[in-house]
Amino acid sequence: MNVDFLKRLLWFAVLTVAQVFVLNHIHLFAVATPLLYVYFILLFPRNYPQWAILLWGFAMGLIIDTFSNTPGVAAGSLTLLAALQPFVLQPFIPRDSSENFQAGMDTLSIPQYTWYAAILTLTYNVVFFSLEMFSFFNVLEWLQCVGGSSLLTFILILVVENVRRR
Numbered sequence: 001m002n003v004d005f006l007k008r009l010l011w012f013a014v015l016t017v018a019q020v021f022v023l024n025h026i027h028l029f030a031v032a033t034p035l036l037y038v039y040f041i042l043l044f045p046r047n048y049p050q051w052a053i054l055l056w057g058f059a060m061g062l063i064i065d066t067f068s069n070t071p072g073v074a075a076g077s078l079t080l081l082a083a084l085q086p087f088v089l090q091p092f093i094p095r096d097s098s099e100n101f102q103a104g105m106d107t108l109s110i111p112q113y114t115w116y117a118a119i120l121t122l123t124y125n126v127v128f129f130s131l132e133m134f135s136f137f138n139v140l141e142w143l144q145c146v147g148g149s150s151l152l153t154f155i156l157i158l159v160v161e162n163v164r165r166r
Contacts, residue, residue, distance in 0.1 A: 008043075008056070011040055011043060012040060012056070012059075012060060013038045015036060015039060015040050015060075016037060016063055016064065017036045017161065018036060018037075018058060019035070019036060019055050019064060019068075020064070020067040020068070020083075022065070023035070023036055023070055028152065029144075029148065029150065031141070031144040031145050031148045031149075032055060032144075032145070032149050032151070032152045032154070033145075034149070034152045034156050035124070035125065035128070035149060036154045036156050036157065037060055037064060037074075037078070037155045038078075038081065038120065038121055038124050038153060038157070039156075039160055040056070040057075040060055040092075041053070041056075041057055041078065041082050041085050041104065041120065041125050041159075042053045042085070042103065042116070042117060042120060042157065043103075044056075044082075044085060044086075044102075045100045045101060045102040046086070046089065046097070046098075046099065046101040046102070046112060047094060047099050047100055047101075047118070048086075048100075050086065054061050054079055054081045054082045054083060055084075057078040057081060057082030058075055058078065058079045058082070059078050059125060060073045060074075060078055061074040061075030061076070061077065061079060061143075062074075062087025062091070064078075068127035070132060072131075073128060073131045073132050073148075074128065075125040076127070076131060077124055077131060078124070079124075079130040080126045080127055081120060081123060081127075083122060084120070085120065088116065088119055088120055088123075089103055089116065092108055092113075092116050094113070102162070103116055104161060104165060105161050105162065105165050106165045113161070114158070114163075117154060117157050117158065117161075118150075118154055120148050121150050121153050121154045121157065124153075125145075125146045125149050125150040125153065126146055128149075128150070129145045129146050131141055131143070133145075153156075
């Protein structure tokens with residue numbers, strides 16, 4: 001077994017357990033829930049096979065859906081995010097980087113990593129809450145959920161990334 005696979009499996013397990021047992025029970029102002037498992041998709045390196053990213057994303061989404069009572073919402077949203085991740089990462093990669101470049105605060109500049117994480121987090125939350133509510137009759141509630149959860153998730157991602165890079 002590859003060490004990279006074991007690290008990825010450990011991140012998968014830690015983020016899934018943290019989401020299911022801790023973060024799913026946090027609802028700030030009844031609209032903002034941190035969805036930290038999105039960070040798992042941000043960790044994939046530049047030339048990781050697309051099919052593998054999609055498979056990891058779907059598997060994590062399916063497990064989160066199972067324990068969160070959101071049938072298919074997280075799986076669909078995380079699979080879409082896994083499909084978009086290489087394309088969102090590409091503009092931020094320096095030209096002289098290696099083939100297995102992994103985005104992080106230490107490899108990208110802090111502003112670039114912030115934009116990268118913000119784009120993917122906001123995209124995920126828009127898709128997630130659109131699928132969860134499946135209507136735009138409560139646009140204000142939808143905006144509160146998307147904005148609050150995106151901000152909370154984004155802050156947690158920056159904290160975890162900052163701790164990870166030390």
